[in-house]
Amino acid sequence: MKAYIINIGDEILLGQILNTNAHWMAQELQAQGVDLQKILTISDERQAIIDSLEQAKGQADLVLITGGLGPTKDDITKFTLADYFGMSLAFHAPSFQNIERLFEQFGRNRRPDERYKVQAEMPEGAQILINKMGTASGMWFQEEGSPIVVSMPGVPKEMKYLLQEEVFPRLAQLPGRSNIVQQTWLCFGKGETDVSSALEDFEAQLPTAIKLAYLPNTKTGYLRLRLTAKGQEEAALVQAVQEEGAKLCQILGPKLIIGQEGDFLEAKLGELLRKKGKTIGTAESCTGGNIAHKITAIPGCSDYFMGSVVAYSNKVKMQQLGVAAETLDTEGAVSEATVRQMLSGLIKNLKVDYGIVSSGIAGPGGGRPDKPVGTIWLAIGSAEKQWVQKLELGNNRARNIEMSSSIALNLMRLFLLES
Amino acid sequence: MKAYIINIGDEILLGQILNTNAHWMAQELQAQGVDLQKILTISDERQAIIDSLEQAKGQADLVLITGGLGPTKDDITKFTLADYFGMSLAFHAPSFQNIERLFEQFGRNRRPDERYKVQAEMPEGAQILINKMGTASGMWFQEEGSPIVVSMPGVPKEMKYLLQEEVFPRLAQLPGRSNIVQQTWLCFGKGETDVSSALEDFEAQLPTAIKLAYLPNTKTGYLRLRLTAKGQEEAALVQAVQEEGAKLCQILGPKLIIGQEGDFLEAKLGELLRKKGKTIGTAESCTGGNIAHKITAIPGCSDYFMGSVVAYSNKVKMQQLGVAAETLDTEGAVSEATVRQMLSGLIKNLKVDYGIVSSGIAGPGGGRPDKPVGTIWLAIGSAEKQWVQKLELGNNRARNIEMSSSIALNLMRLFLLES
Known part of the structure; x- marks a missing residue:
């Protein structure tokens, strides 16, 4: 099934609001196995709406429209759609009852006025989608020779409610629709090139109904992998994704795969510490x-995080963490000896079981030929055992801070996995 | 001047990334006085690109395209545009030199390979826009019977660089274009409602060529105000914006106006500390x-930041900052007495001139009837003088952390402004 999204709203074109609706809808359509072909953002103008509908004709099976359903005179979507489909408007009692219910619920000391009677007039011939989250009902137009056209309000929570509760159930009833099952994993520590070459054989053996996708990073340094199975029998798809997912996890291993979608390093580190009671x-x-x-x-x-010493100056490194003045003199603050002493001082002074330590040159200033910007030393571990790593990153300050922070969290996670 | 934006990228249609490019571009076009008519988000497909260009013909004077300029085989924008305008591709030495420069800058131990030679092949007849932020050059097509078509990479910082440094200056040169002069101020501490009522008279007296706009927040708690002057004589516009800007700054005052665009609280705080040598x-x-x-x-x-104690546990509050056990017992960690003691301990132990302190309940857990989630105490100041403030925020953990951090930085800035 091919779909178009049409977002109607001058406020998007004027840059006043970010179109998060389209992003959320794209994700949901993808999960439903609907092939989103185009997103059109247009102004609240009759001709722009009609042009977009004409454009979708023959190209899309489904057109999802948001916006332009409010009670003010700028909002012309309903009137334009009724005209376009040759339908007349008539008072729709369930829509008005919904408005009355909302007025009561919000405790407004007034009854819906004439504007709301107009808002409750709906096109005769469309299926009306009652919007429990707001006063504007949705509409489902299913006419010969046209894609299915659905009109929803632009308010995110109202659009989301209608899409999930009214639109997707109707889509699932359409003849010939496939089921979609998918699962996503988060990786850290290797880039897409390395991971994709490790998964080359795995990808080659995948059943044709299952696809592997590399998704863009949501956070610096992370990689997301998604398996999607598409077909008729849902139970079989779930089983297939589970089986192939298990293979994928075995190939990449728990060091590389942090967890499922949303399991960022700090969350997994927290889980490990909580489990160990450290x-x-x-x-x-x-x-x-x-x-x-x-x-x-x-x-x-x-429950597990006690605190930190941010030791930016050498004085604080010495006084709060017990780094030796001599070490700072001879080796410098950006050195293995310094991060080792910071770690032991941290564990001793904050009385923690484990510590994470960084010292480096984030840039843009402060680089030297032997220690260029991007040189960062990390130390992690316990009183008994420490791991140390030297990074050589680039000259982007924000990225150096972000990337070295995540690498340090990952080192600590790997340390806990092994101990 | 009427414009279309065409964002090319399957990753947007698949819901993998949020289209922040379109939002930023819409804001900038608005500031340039360009009338954005439509945003089309389409897939990396030749026919979809050509259809969109055809759609823009006769409707738009300017088409801004982002995406599809990478070195992989999915990226077909350049080839499609060259075909569309009947141009052939030829090796473009300045584009390749830019790629070589980027390789050197990133310190990669390799030279650009064959793929990058292909990336440096550009359509003969287009103006090539050298992209200092990335390897893909932009293109400016200005052909009879077609809107001006500009192609830029989809990577936000590359698109922003090209739009600001290469595209807008060229637009300003076009015959009949008005000049646009604008200036933006960053405010912190009051919401749009308060600020707009303070500026009601100011707005009413503005010359018709000057408009005041309230821009969406880029960071939690900030408000951006922009004056835009549109007209023929640039010098007069500059003077008008300066005069009106001075009035605006006088009405709102230096406590509310942090500075100009990009002057975030932490940057202004740094400036003040550097000036005082503290x-x-x-x-x-x-x-x-x-x-x-x-x-x-x-x-x-x-130069001015010495370090921090992140005292999450009470133990660390006591041991590293000298907070009295009795205070924690009787008043609790989230109290005026505790933040005052944290501040004096911080100033003493880290030997700093000024300190910023927070203690609160970020949530979602840990709230109590007398101290609900969102109760946060701040203390800032010096050994001689302290300011304390109690916040009552909501129950969104991330927002509570972000908002209270910025309010604390602002308090410190105001303290330094007065001392």
Whole structure:
């Protein structure tokens, strides 16, 4: 099934709002196995709406329209669609009852006025989709010689409600529709080139109904892999995705695969610490508190995260973490010896089981021939055992901070997996 | 001047990425006085590109295309446009030199391979826009009987660079184009409703050639105001914007107006500290290092930022910051007494001139009837003088962390402005 999205709204064209509706709809359509061909963002103008519908004719099986259903005179979508399909408008009692219910629910001290009676007039011949989240009903036009045209409000929660509760169930009833089952994994530590060559044989043996996709990073350094199965019998598709997913996880292994969609490094690290009943802290120079910020983004992290010392100056490295002045003099702040001492000082002073440490040159200034911008030392571990790694990143300050923070979290995760 | 945007990219239609490019472009076009009529998001398919160009013909004066300029075989925009305009491709030395420069800059231990020679082949007859941010050059097609067609990469920073540095200056040269002069200010501390009522009289007295716009927030809690003057004589426009800008700044005052576009709180705070030759540190509980992370995002911050104690656990509050056990017992960690003690401990232990402190309940757990989620105490100041503020935010953890971090930075900025 091929689809078009038509977003109607001057506020998008004027740059006043970001079109998150189209993004959410694209994701949902993808998950439903609908092939989204085009997104048109147009102004609240009759001719622009009609041109777009004409454009979709013969190209799309489904047209999802958002916007232009409000009670003001700018909102012309309903009138334009009724004209386009040659339908007249008539008072639709269930739509008006829904409006009355909403007025009661919001405790407004007034009854819906005449504008809302107009809003409850709907095209005779369309299926009316009652919108429990707002006063504008949706419409489903299914006419000979036209794609199915669905009109929904542009308010995100209203559009989402109608799409999930009214539109997708109707789509599933259409003859000949396939089922879609999919699962996504998050990887960290290798790039797409390496992962795709490791998965070359796996991809070659996949049944034709199953596809592997490499999705763009949502966060620096992450890679997302998705298996999608498309076919008739849902149970068989679920089983196929499970079987192939197990193979994929075995090939890449738990070091590379952090978890499923949403399982970012800090979340998995938290899970591991919670399971072991251990605590952690960070001592950060070049990452400037970003590792702590990531760890504390996870609700409930106070169960295992004790705190951090952001030791930007050498004085703080010495006084709060016990780094020796001599080490800073001879080896420098960006050195293996310094991060090792920061780690042992952190574990001792904050009384934590594990620590994560960074010291490096984030840039753009501060580089030297022997230690160029992007040179970053990491140390992680416990009082008994430490791992140290030297990174050589580029000259983008924001990326250096972000990337080294994630690499440090990943090192700690790998350390906990092994211990 | 009427414009279309064509975003080419399966990744948008598959819901893999949010189309922030279109939003940013819409804002910039609005500022340039260009009338954006339509945004088309289409797949990387030859016919879809050609259909969109045909659709724009006669409707638009300018077509801005993003995407499909990468080195892989999916990327067909350049080849399609060359065909469409009947141009042949030829090796373009400046484009290849730009690629070589980028390889050197990124310190890759290899030279651009054959794929990049292909990427440097450009349509003969188009103006080539050298892309200092990436390997794909942009193209400007200005042919009889067609709108001006500009092709840019889809990578946001590359598209933004080309639009600002290459496309807008060329647009300004076109005959009959009005000049546009604009200036943007960043505010923090009040919402749009308050600011717009403060500016009601100011807006009413603006000359008709000057418009005031409230731009969407780019960061939580910030408000952007933009004056745009449109007309023929550039010098007069510059003067008018300066005069009206001075009035606007006087009405809102330096407490509300942080600075111009890009002058985020952490940047202005750094400027003030540098001017005074003073140092700063943070002691963070609920913000978990986010304030330090913001401060250290600014290059050169090591001149004034010494470090932080992220005191998530009470133990760390006591041991690293000298908060009294009794205070934590009787008043609790989220209290005025605790943040005052954290501040004095921070200033003493890290030997800094100024400190920023947070302690609160970011949520979603940990709330109590007398201290619900979103209760956050801030303290800032010096050894001699402290300011304390209690926030009552909502129950969104990420927003609570972000918003309280910015409010704390702003408090410190206001403190420095007064001292």
